[in-house]
Amino acid sequence: MSAEKQYAVELKGLSFQRGDRSIFDNVDIRIQRGKVTGIMGPSGCGKTTLLRLIAAQLRPSQGEVWVNGQNLPTLSRSELFDMRKQMGVLFQSGALFTDLDVFENVAFPLRVHTKLPEEMVRDIVLMKLQAVGLRGAWELMPDELSGGMKRRVALARAIALDPQILMYDEPFVGQDPIAMGVLVRLIRLLNDALGITSIVVSHDLAETASIADYIYVVGDTQILGEGTPDELMNSDSPRVRQFMQGTPDGPVPFHFPAVDYRDDLLGAR
Amino acid sequence: MRKTSTLERIRLFGRAGIDVVATLGRSSVFLLHALLGRGGAGKPLQLLIKQLYAVGVMSLAIIVVSGIFIGMVLSLQGFNILSDYGSEQAVGQMVALTLLRELGPVVTALLFAGRAGSALTAEIGNMKSTEQLSSLEMIGVDPLKYIVAPRFWAGFISMPLLAMIFSVVGIWGGAMVAVDWLGVYEGSFWANMQNSVAFREDVLNGVIKSVVFGFVVTWIAVFQGYDCEPTSEGISRATTKTVVYASLAVLGLDFILTALMFGDF
Numbered sequence: 435m436s437a438e439k440q441y442a443v444e445l446k447g448l449s450f451q452r453g454d455r456s457i458f459d460n461v462d463i464r465i466q467r468g469k470v471t472g473i474m475g476p477s478g479c480g481k482t483t484l485l486r487l488i489a490a491q492l493r494p495s496q497g498e499v500w501v502n503g504q505n506l507p508t509l510s511r512s513e514l515f516d517m518r519k520q521m522g523v524l525f526q527s528g529a530l531f532t533d534l535d536v537f538e539n540v541a542f543p544l545r546v547h548t549k550l551p552e553e554m555v556r557d558i559v560l561m562k563l564q565a566v567g568l569r570g571a572w573e574l575m576p577d578e579l580s581g582g583m584k585r586r587v588a589l590a591r592a593i594a595l596d597p598q599i600l601m602y603d604e605p606f607v608g609q610d611p612i613a614m615g616v617l618v619r620l621i622r623l624l625n626d627a628l629g630i631t632s633i634v635v636s637h638d639l640a641e642t643a644s645i646a647d648y649i650y651v652v653g654d655t656q657i658l659g660e661g662t663p664d665e666l667m668n669s670d671s672p673r674v675r676q677f678m679q680g681t682p683d684g685p686v687p688f689h690f691p692a693v694d695y696r697d698d699l700l701g702a703r
Numbered sequence: 704m705r706k707t708s709t710l711e712r713i714r715l716f717g718r719a720g721i722d723v724v725a726t727l728g729r730s731s732v733f734l735l736h737a738l739l740g741r742g743g744a745g746k747p748l749q750l751l752i753k754q755l756y757a758v759g760v761m762s763l764a765i766i767v768v769s770g771i772f773i774g775m776v777l778s779l780q781g782f783n784i785l786s787d788y789g790s791e792q793a794v795g796q797m798v799a800l801t802l803l804r805e806l807g808p809v810v811t812a813l814l815f816a817g818r819a820g821s822a823l824t825a826e827i828g829n830m831k832s833t834e835q836l837s838s839l840e841m842i843g844v845d846p847l848k849y850i851v852a853p854r855f856w857a858g859f860i861s862m863p864l865l866a867m868i869f870s871v872v873g874i875w876g877g878a879m880v881a882v883d884w885l886g887v888y889e890g891s892f893w894a895n896m897q898n899s900v901a902f903r904e905d906v907l908n909g910v911i912k913s914v915v916f917g918f919v920v921t922w923i924a925v926f927q928g929y930d931c932e933p934t935s936e937g938i939s940r941a942t943t944k945t946v947v948y949a950s951l952a953v954l955g956l957d958f959i960l961t962a963l964m965f966g967d968f
Binding site for chain 2: 489491521527543591
């Protein structure tokens with residue numbers, strides 16, 4: 435199997451800087467086609483940045499981002515917009531268009547990219563909404579939905595064009611246990627039923643580990659570890675273990691770097 | 704507190720200067736990108752009409768009410784001063800010229816910045832912070848074309864129309880005070896106005912001013928919204944900036960335009 439067939443997304447030697455701060459330094463990530471891949475790491479380590487790099491909303495300072503055999507940083511703006519039809523992203527906030535109702539939100543990508551007749555748009559929208567269990571809510575406006583429902587509608591919108599790659603940005607944050615369970619099931623279900631490649635960026639350990647086939651742990655501009663959830667749980671690396679087991683102090687220190695405590699209290703300024 | 708040395712202060716000052724220039728550049732590229740280049744999504748006309756309603760029609764109330772009051776006040780003040788010289792018939796031409804040349808475009812632009820400009824900034828900023836702009840991009844729709852362009856055109860088109868409405872309503876309010884309340888002879892009120900107002904010199908110059916103000920105010924508003932930091936503080940800062948920058952820009956440009964139009968250089 436060639437690399438392009440096996441991997442939907444390949445990051446090679448990727449570096450990214452924001453201002454003077456280095457977010458990623460020479461990172462390699464390969465995401466297998468048709469699998470659920472988790473990208474985990476502590477808050478603020480640049481997980482969302484990584485998604486935006488894959489979606490080419492950000493340009494890497496260095497390195498290559500291969501998606502379906504195309505190196506994104508070399509594409510023109512209009513080629514990128516075409517490329518993005520193959521990708522769906524579920525943003526943290528859902529990002530529904532607040533001036534459109536649920537039906538129009540899901541229909542939006544179809545109306546933009548296809549010239550399907552109205553009846554067919556209707557059928558597709560209802561099918562996508564049925565898949566996320568919200569067909570009955572098609573008339574509601576986004577502000578009438580609960581947080582979990584918003585995310586499900588956004589998911590229906592993300593799969594409206596049947597993308598090959600679906601990315602989830604922190605899908606579990608701020609969800610109650612029921613909504614969380616629904617989302618976990620949906621992500622797995624959509625992945626297997628539609629044969630898409632899913633990338634889940636999250637710091638929710640249990641949920642991500644329960645659906646991911648493969649996990650990358652990022653932190654400190656590097657890939658700290660990778661493997662199946664079981665492999666990572668028993669990792670040799672103390673940093674990966676600290677993250678996977680959630681201990682407060684360890685290689686990732688509890689204290690923000692500071693001058694010596696005693697000097698700070700007693701010493702002259 | 705950290706101390707800043709003199710050298711550090713000079714450095715910060717230079718930095719601020721560079722930032723201003725960089726922002727100007729960025730906002731120009733932003734606007735060019737929004738207005739030129741190939742199309743966005745949906746039906747542009749429909750998007751524009753929706754925004755014309757939100758930006759223009761919804762500003763009508765404040766413009767009409769302010770216009771009436773400004774016209775009434777002008778008339779009252781003018782009458783008091785002019786009657787000292789026994790020339791209260793000239794109050795019509797005074798009200799009309801003041802409104803058409805200055806107050807119509809300027810006050811409308813200031814109100815427009817407060818009413819429509821701040822709303823545009825907050826709306827776009829909110830779309831940014833709730834990732835609606837990113838998600839448009841991911842769907843393959845350029846938010847500059849889909850969100851920014853129709854809003855910009857709506858502001859650009861609405862502003863001159865609103866300024867004209869403001870002037871008309873103001874003149875009507877002035878006539879009401881002068882003719883109906885203070886007893887200025889109606890015939891001389893309107894005749895004086897008709898004789899002294901020139902179409903090109905006064906009406907057209909006022910419209911040109913309002914077109915320029917419409918361009919600048921809307922530009923500032925959409926750029927601040929698009930460029931804001933996507934947090935609640937960021938949005939509130941951007942909204943304030945819109946009103947402050949737009950007001951300053953309007954007043955500054957008004958002087959320059961007036962000097963060019965009526966300055967006899």
